[in-house]
Amino acid sequence: MKQEQVLLAHGDGGQLTHQLVQELFLRYFNFPALQALTDAALLPPPAGRLAVTTDSFVVQPLFFPGGDIGTLAVAGTVNDLAVSGAKPMYLTAGFILEEGLLLVDLERVVASMAETARDAGVAIVAGDTKVVERGRGDGLYINTAGIGVVLPDLDGEGASLDGSRIGEGDAVLISGTLGDHGLTIMAQRAGIAFDTPVQSDCAPLSSLIAALQENCLGQVKWMRDPTRGGVATTLKEIAEVTAKDIVIDEQALPVRDAVADGAAILGLDPLYLANEGKVLVIVAPEARDAALAALQAHPLGREAACIGHVSGGSGQVYLKTPLGGHRILNRLMGESLPRIC
Amino acid sequence: MKQEQVLLAHGDGGQLTHQLVQELFLRYFNFPALQALTDAALLPPPAGRLAVTTDSFVVQPLFFPGGDIGTLAVAGTVNDLAVSGAKPMYLTAGFILEEGLLLVDLERVVASMAETARDAGVAIVAGDTKVVERGRGDGLYINTAGIGVVLPDLDGEGASLDGSRIGEGDAVLISGTLGDHGLTIMAQRAGIAFDTPVQSDCAPLSSLIAALQENCLGQVKWMRDPTRGGVATTLKEIAEVTAKDIVIDEQALPVRDAVADGAAILGLDPLYLANEGKVLVIVAPEARDAALAALQAHPLGREAACIGHVSGGSGQVYLKTPLGGHRILNRLMGESLPRIC
Amino acid sequence: MCLAAPAQIVRIEEGGWLAEVESFGNRRSVGLTLVPEAKVGDYVIVHAGFAVEIIDEEAAKISLATWEELLCSTK
Amino acid sequence: MCLAAPAQIVRIEEGGWLAEVESFGNRRSVGLTLVPEAKVGDYVIVHAGFAVEIIDEEAAKISLATWEELLCSTK
Amino acid sequence: MLDEIIKPLRDPVRGRQMLAEIQARWHTLAARRGRPIVLMEFCGTHTVALARTGIRSLLLPEVELKSGPGCPVCVTDARDLDRAIALASVPGVTVATFGDLLRVPGSRGSLQEARAQGADVQVVASPLDALQLAIAHRERQVVFLAAGFETTAPATAVTVQAAARQGVENFFVYSLHKMTPPGLRAVLGDREIGIDGVILPGHVSLIVGRQAWDFVAEEHQLPGVVAGFEPVELLAALGLMALHWDEEPQILNAYERVVRERGNGAAQQALAESFVPVDAHWRGLGLLPGSGLALAERYRQWDAVVQFADCWRDLEPPKPIAGCRCGDVLRGVCTPLDCRLFGQGCSPATPVGPCMVSQEGTCAAYARFAVAK
Amino acid sequence: MLDEIIKPLRDPVRGRQMLAEIQARWHTLAARRGRPIVLMEFCGTHTVALARTGIRSLLLPEVELKSGPGCPVCVTDARDLDRAIALASVPGVTVATFGDLLRVPGSRGSLQEARAQGADVQVVASPLDALQLAIAHRERQVVFLAAGFETTAPATAVTVQAAARQGVENFFVYSLHKMTPPGLRAVLGDREIGIDGVILPGHVSLIVGRQAWDFVAEEHQLPGVVAGFEPVELLAALGLMALHWDEEPQILNAYERVVRERGNGAAQQALAESFVPVDAHWRGLGLLPGSGLALAERYRQWDAVVQFADCWRDLEPPKPIAGCRCGDVLRGVCTPLDCRLFGQGCSPATPVGPCMVSQEGTCAAYARFAVAK
Numbered sequence A, B: 001m002k003q004e005q006v007l008l009a010h011g012d013g014g015q016l017t018h019q020l021v022q023e024l025f026l027r028y029f030n031f032p033a034l035q036a037l038t039d040a041a042l043l044p045p046p047a048g049r050l051a052v053t054t055d056s057f058v059v060q061p062l063f064f065p066g067g068d069i070g071t072l073a074v075a076g077t078v079n080d081l082a083v084s085g086a087k088p089m090y091l092t093a094g095f096i097l098e099e100g101l102l103l104v105d106l107e108r109v110v111a112s113m114a115e116t117a118r119d120a121g122v123a124i125v126a127g128d129t130k131v132v133e134r135g136r137g138d139g140l141y142i143n144t145a146g147i148g149v150v151l152p153d154l155d156g157e158g159a160s161l162d163g164s165r166i167g168e169g170d171a172v173l174i175s176g177t178l179g180d181h182g183l184t185i186m187a188q189r190a191g192i193a194f195d196t197p198v199q200s201d202c203a204p205l206s207s208l209i210a211a212l213q214e215n216c217l218g219q220v221k222w223m224r225d226p227t228r229g230g231v232a233t234t235l236k237e238i239a240e241v242t243a244k245d246i247v248i249d250e251q252a253l254p255v256r257d258a259v260a261d262g263a264a265i266l267g268l269d270p271l272y273l274a275n276e277g278k279v280l281v282i283v284a285p286e287a288r289d290a291a292l293a294a295l296q297a298h299p300l301g302r303e304a305a306c307i308g309h310v311s312g313g314s315g316q317v318y319l320k321t322p323l324g325g326h327r328i329l330n331r332l333m334g335e336s337l338p339r340i341c
Numbered sequence C, D: 001m002c003l004a005a006p007a008q009i010v011r012i013e014e015g016g017w018l019a020e021v022e023s024f025g026n027r028r029s030v031g032l033t034l035v036p037e038a039k040v041g042d043y044v045i046v047h048a049g050f051a052v053e054i055i056d057e058e059a060a061k062i063s064l065a066t067w068e069e070l071l072c073s074t075k
Numbered sequence E, F: 001m002l003d004e005i006i007k008p009l010r011d012p013v014r015g016r017q018m019l020a021e022i023q024a025r026w027h028t029l030a031a032r033r034g035r036p037i038v039l040m041e042f043c044g045t046h047t048v049a050l051a052r053t054g055i056r057s058l059l060l061p062e063v064e065l066k067s068g069p070g071c072p073v074c075v076t077d078a079r080d081l082d083r084a085i086a087l088a089s090v091p092g093v094t095v096a097t098f099g100d101l102l103r104v105p106g107s108r109g110s111l112q113e114a115r116a117q118g119a120d121v122q123v124v125a126s127p128l129d130a131l132q133l134a135i136a137h138r139e140r141q142v143v144f145l146a147a148g149f150e151t152t153a154p155a156t157a158v159t160v161q162a163a164a165r166q167g168v169e170n171f172f173v174y175s176l177h178k179m180t181p182p183g184l185r186a187v188l189g190d191r192e193i194g195i196d197g198v199i200l201p202g203h204v205s206l207i208v209g210r211q212a213w214d215f216v217a218e219e220h221q222l223p224g225v226v227a228g229f230e231p232v233e234l235l236a237a238l239g240l241m242a243l244h245w246d247e248e249p250q251i252l253n254a255y256e257r258v259v260r261e262r263g264n265g266a267a268q269q270a271l272a273e274s275f276v277p278v279d280a281h282w283r284g285l286g287l288l289p290g291s292g293l294a295l296a297e298r299y300r301q302w303d304a305v306v307q308f309a310d311c312w313r314d315l316e317p318p319k320p321i322a323g324c325r326c327g328d329v330l331r332g333v334c335t336p337l338d339c340r341l342f343g344q345g346c347s348p349a350t351p352v353g354p355c356m357v358s359q360e361g362t363c364a365a366y367a368r369f370a371v372a373k
Ligand code: SF4
Pocket: E323, E324, E325, E326, E327, E329, E336, E339, E340, E341, E342, E343, E346, E347, E351, E352, E353, E354, E355, E356, E357, E363
């Protein structure tokens, strides 16, 4: 491409759009139905119920230790499908480019998406590119929508993952450490930046979750990836849905020292920091050990831990402090701003 | 909602996000799988091949005569499915809100989406909301991804719509006037605004296309909605794909006087203006009259016309001028900027 | 080199500096300083936001007739 | 009311105004003006981008011992 | 109704009748001459209209229509664009200009690319809109980059007068305005080109008057015709020229509905009050004496060329664009097809030279309305 | 290794041992007194830490911990916020401040809402970052909105000195800095509240020194303890206070690893050079003599309060927030649970009063770390 930067004309549907699609996107995304450039991709009839999800990605900076917006855009949507019990199959990708974005940066992101999609075993089957004026975007926003299939063998009687099967005594597991992604991103922000050894955990969890489901057939009652709002917000939501309480043991929470320290520097709480490669799992008590073992046996689940349990109640999440006190965890309230006082 | 404006905190996944979803989105989008607020919507196994598409909508202004960004976001994706021969079934909706957007404006858009989806017979099954800082968005961007099903009765042997069946002599039809949407939008732009009686044509075409397909079973060879880049760019693309020429008769092009005049004011060409409620159709010559009649019998196709035909060649689009000259139509080149000289 | 479009004056603002013009339903406000003699109902040529000349309807008719006379004779 | 976190000085910039500090792998640059006597290796309390005091390691040990002595007696 | 004026001028039946007559007449004339007759349309809008209607191709091979330097965007000097870009990149400064100018390459990119890098560039449709922008954003310095020939310059003239009357202190004009008679004179004076007649710009003429072109007939012994832009008007102009071909060279008016003998007096007066003629650089033609319009001394306070001179003090002089034959194209010495970059690296989407940028640029018109073989 | 200093202070085994001992001691003391003992923690960070660790609930009912006005964000006057918002809304002005301040309601919205309406508000983690912002954006006026007690004010003091040394002319400070001893004096002087002892702010104390609090014992006859923030340190402070309960009131130091008898001399000197004490409005407490820090005359050029006074000349005085009992909460007269808006319209996501805004605000701490029944 002759241009080094994205121009508004790259989004007008004309010659430059055509070039961008041909010379960049199709070079990395090589699914036949996409290459056909029809208005919609035509795909074979799926073999089970569909799972459908969407997320937009507006992360800043675009590139961060451990990944970039492209990794995130693929992993995030793959994970939403996987935690719903589906095998992720197809993604769509909608790009909103800001005039002035460097084409080399766009290429890096597209390459990440292609690689992450390959890792996750999904195909990018449809796409779209828009360009907005400088000052009306932030380099690059990506929307992905995902389609998965709930394979019949994961979809047996009573295998619903919507939380309706959660009961008292069920164990709450997390597949690894808290807050790595959120802390990584916060540490990069202009005005508050510091160097940290922490890396984003962003990764597609489809194989981890498949391994878990295989080992605990029908015993996984609920899964969710604790992204925005963190573990606390995610737990609060399921507690409300079930109208049961969840009791978390603060000492059992896996948190890296550097994350805890970085959060203290910023005045934030790792329980509310975003994760992009972790899954919260609720399993029957008798499946707890098998589930934990299955998670820990997978490269993405080595630091998995049982962090609490479900008890009777009214939709509260309690955190048991090391001193034996309890406090209530609510949803994240208000934008996470770094604080000094 | 207490707040009148979108704050960054509406996008942090915490309490305000929760309120926005509960008190606004779920009020208008009432598909059960969406209301469940799981990570992915679970949908029954479809009865045919899947059609999948995505588009992002970044139109300014958000509200314009004839519709708004919400109408567009639903109609645009529905139309991409319909022109692919699919029955549109499900949409996902990803919102990127700019801090400061008025919540009443958001509500108007969401209401339009709900209404347009109802008209088009599709369900919004999954959604996402992000908020970006002021100056990093433009009020509201919407991505929709669409899933349709190619019903077996539309999907018989040889019914492929990818252009491979196009042959010499085939007729090129358009379902109505050119450029209404593009001119409407351009006429609203700051710096060049003028009052025009023209309205956007944005509308979901699923029922028009279904009527066409019923009346011309298997004879429709190709369809596309000539959006960005307009009729000229869309025709150039299919001409290249087929490596045949397309000859358009300038006098046959339906263009409203006010659109022609408005385009002249701005120094633009209606052939390159966007349409959001029109379909270009290529049919076998023997089906031309039936197709035209089917289009004209539908409220959205009253001004349908046969505008040209396919001939042997090498992928060019020729426009026959009223004086009998020919000129070549290429893709839109470079951003459409209003000109004075 | 100068795109210009015809329109009809439908209203002249107080002061006479600005006018509203109409063409095929499209309406816009244009500067009138360069055609101070223009009045409501006149057709004008508009360029860069200003009316730059009044169309002489009579001349238009005569031209057309002349051209038909001189240049459509082979028919 | 004043969030502050401990860190160790790993480098002092020429001029002595700024230092790089480290805590559990996190590194940042802080102002050193308020603790002019600080040296590399010292632990400091950081607030609002400045080291505001040096941690007295000896005092920390003594305090801890005292508290155990005085307040863990019921065990 | 406008319809009554405009529709007959677009009537395809009348048009095809005239075309047949005109083709026949030129056929005879060219045959008599033993070679094609070469006419130059000075005006870029004519270039576009002749291509868009197919007239250019329908007259071949008897009449070859060459394009002149009549696109104000194309003749804008790279140095001026470099300055405009420098200006737009200054924090607090907004450059407002017509859409046409955004894609014209200076020697270090275009305003469009500068905007992509963060410069504040706004598109307006009228100098009045630029003035409004300044009034609405008193905290910014709004510079109207004023390109255009005599048709456009009066609008700028009146706008700067309004700014002065209203005391708008954050509005400035960078005048790139040029006058066409000196431009045409420069082309006609060039020995390299051989043309037989000139199609004169319709909208410039309604300002300067038909008589402004008499020098073409008198000094250069070439026939000329002032033409409108509707298909029938274009054909009429070509037809009238053919009808009078054997007479003493004269300047005909085939656009009498708007072009008067002496043009628009009010507009000429506005120009005289706001501007003074200066020597100006035309891309491809060089420095043409008295061909530019600079703001008059009394508007010095609004003159960006004076007030922002610091911004480009350190700019290096522009370098010529390698391989681009715009200069020759503008002088009618060659057609875009003679440039080896045409279609090979230089296209409307990725223009190399200014003639490819404006839709009215000769190269762009050739590329967009490529004549069917 | 930091570990060796920090980890023992978080050791749950040691913590639970100490807790048992301390609970027993306070149980005895409260029983002897025949009513719960009321201690006030002045410092908002203590409020949060006592809630987060569960200590507040684990000491009940024998010890009631009341929160004092020790959150600099909460005590920021609505008038100052209205001014900051006016300032941030001026084109060309950037207000840089700590994240905490963004959500504090003035009388017409918060900085966060102003930002949503287009005001330029930037979050920084240090006054030095605000200075850097000014240096990087010479075309803007960068105003650092400086909130904080004695812990924070020295950072501002040193930064304004650096701005002066480097001649940064587009950097300004709007000082909201306040001094805590006058704040505590005002609370203790109020007859409405009955408290038995004070937990003194650890990080303020490392600047002002332990002895700065002797007036609490001497003038108010109340025992006090300077406490750190780690669980074991908090317990130690409570334990030491209990141990010395029967002695003559005195100010203990349970944060000796950083708090010296006379505090940080360099920091005190920086304060003395950059600031002068002035009377200041504290939200809820009113005008407290000598409790604020204004920039010294020699830094007038960098003083936003002086240089931008025009921006708020026409601001109406703030109206009290209907129903909000922050004033009473800040003085320890009531707890958030006594406010009828608490949890009913006033929540951390939609704060009504300033005490709900900062995570260290008493109402926010109550809402966030709601004690399990
Ligand atoms: S084709 Fe391009 S490079 Fe060649 S003369 Fe035209 S503008 Fe210049």
